[in-house]
Amino acid sequence: MVIGIIDSGKGGLAVAKKIKSKEDQLIILLDQGFFPYGNKSKEVLLKRAFYLSTYLIEQGAELIVLACNTLSILAYSFLKYNLKVPVIGVFDYFKPYLTSNHTLIGSKTTISYAKENYPVKVIDGTDFIEAIEKKKDVNFYLEELKNLKTDLLLLGCTHFLAISPSSYPIPTLNQIPMLLEDIKKAREISSS
16 A cells, blocks of 8 residues: 655654554655644645545555645645545544543644643643754653643654654653554555
């Protein structure tokens, strides 16, 4: 299966590394000219996501993965109903975990959406995300997490996947295991 991945930066590479398999071909669009997506309007991101998805489909993509939580929140529904290939948005995997005893770290758009719709605690991770994108030292941000009182830290930006899970001082959750399951299902549907 040919899988198209869209992200505003290195988060897309982190997702690609985690989901790559011998069965699939990946086409990765790192839309760094629009980094970060977290401070763009819904209108801009809808247009951008549609343009990039259409391009991926023209290149042979049979499945589109929105490897950005912000893009997933703002564009997933629109793309799902307006594209002729399946679309996966990574934010949906977090919905069962957006509870009062968990904390979501992500971009401004991601945490604003979560705070408005779920009882989850949130942390603005904009500077942390930018540090990862620009290959700066992230130890300061990891240190800040040591004193966080939460049962689980939801990594609400795929940029956070670029850091080894063992570097986080508290338990974390990312979307990769659930994403792999959905890719497997899409692959089975595609081959039948």
